[in-house]
Amino acid sequence: MSTEEENKFSFSEDEPKITEETMPPADAKGLWEGLKIFMNELLDIQKDTDKDQTIAAIKADIPFKGATAWILIFAVFVASIGLNVSSTAVVIGAMLISPLMGPILGIGMSLAINDIDTLRSSFTNLLVMVILSIITAYLYFVLSPLTELTPELESRTEPNILDVFVAIFGGLALIVARTKKGTIASVIFGVAIATALMPPLCTAGYGLAVGNFKFFLGAMYLFAINTTFIALATFLVLKVLRFPMLKYANSAKRKRISRLASLVAFAVMIPAVWTFWNVLQISNIKRDYGTFIENIQANPEIWLQERKKDLDIENRKINLNFIGEVTPALEAAYQNDLKNYEHIKDFKLKVNGNKNRSFDKISNALDRAYEDIDEKQIVIEGLQKQIVELKQEVTNLNSQLESKASSENENYVAFSKVAKDAKILHTDLRQFGFAKMLSSNDFIKVDTIPVAAVKWNPALTDSVQALREKELEAWLRTELSLDTLIIERIK
Secondary structure (H helix, E strand, O other): OOOOHHHHHOOOOOOOOOOOOOOOOOOHHHHHHHHHHHHHHHHHOOOOOOOHHHHHHHHOOOEEEEEEEEHHHHHHHHHHHHHHHHHHHHHHHOOOOOOHHHHHHHHHHHHHHOOOOHHHHHHHHHHHHHHHHHHHHHHHHHHOOOOOOOHHOOOOOOOOOOHHHHHHHHHHHHHHHHEEEEOOOOHHHHHHHHHHHHHOOOHHHHHHHOOOOHHHHHHHHHHHHHHHHHHHHHOOOOHHOOOOOOOOOOHHHHHHHHHHHHHHHHHHHHHHHHHHHHHHHHHHHHHHHHHHHHHHOOOOOOOOOOEEHHHHHHHHHEEOOOOOOOOOOHHHHHHHHHOOOOOOOOHHHHHHEEEEHHHHHHHHHHHHHHHHHHHHHHHHHHHHHHHHHHHHHHHHHHHHHHHHHHHHHOOOOOOOHHHHHHHHHHEEEEEEEEEEEEOOOOOOOOOEEEEEEEEEEEOHHHHHHHHHHHHHHHHHHHOOOOOOEEEEOOO
């Protein structure tokens, strides 16, 4: 390599050399700051917020009159029908067209920006909507012939803590979608379905229609939970986004109203938590009871009768009803086994056995029943055989009598054969008779005239019966070699 080429790759002594000591250490603080910036940009909703448009849009949805009123009435009818026939798809459709969400958002927004006039308007319109919805649902269920309690109706009568969570997170999603530039319609529709404001009001109307005030109060409680927490979520999001408060607003009054809203939300949440805990406990009790019963039924020698009232949660009792005798040792074993289940160990267990229907006695009775059946079957088979033999004997006797009569009287008619052949030729024939009748026109000379009496299927018309009689007459004349024959119809 030339000197000139070496100078190309050489470093000047004046330039700083990068060594292990001079390399900068990893900047952990810078990495954390970068992560914070990334998360802020990912979760920041301030940039997409259109405050003026959001306030105007929410205010526009608050008024309740004209088309909005009719839309609500139709939505109530649709939801009531869906609940009445337990159709989830129909109920979802009603929730999508319901206009109930507007005044609720108006309440939360007016509290956040201290707009007293909007707050008053929102409360008024929401109250009118609720009353109109309940009246409409009441009229539907009063007039509807279907008044059975369906699963869709029953599910709206016992709210729990999960309904609170749905209302909170649904309300947060709704108001965030509302504040975004270019409102996300799909989010609004999704929240309308998830929070389910319309079905509880329809269920309240059902409760009034059937006179069940427990259903009415439970449904109204669920509606109150949804309404309160959607409004509260709206209030919190708008405060976080620092929506401008009205300049004429009274600050002290705004704080007082905000505190009142928080107090109401807390008051609603307490019984909801209790309801959730109660439902959870009942679920645990039923699970342990089911396992307890399965273990008992695992014994093939035990016959346990299950009834709905065997588990009495309210009085904390369990009844076990056995078919057969239960020994004291077996009863003690069940009592000890019950203590192994956390949620039913303090339940009072009552074991009921039937001493008169022990397993051995039932088995013996069953064996005797089988023996009786076998004996009866043998008797039946013997009787059937005798019937067949008697029929054959009667047929033989008829043949002998007809043969004897035919040999003694050349004009004798073998009636049984003629009757059978007549039935084969005319399936509509219901009754047949044949005899020779003495007749006189001048009351001096006596003639013998053959007469056939017939009865046809009543379904045949008179003209058809007359045609059948002509065919039968022609056949009998030929079969019996008769010159004259009278056909008489039996009525």
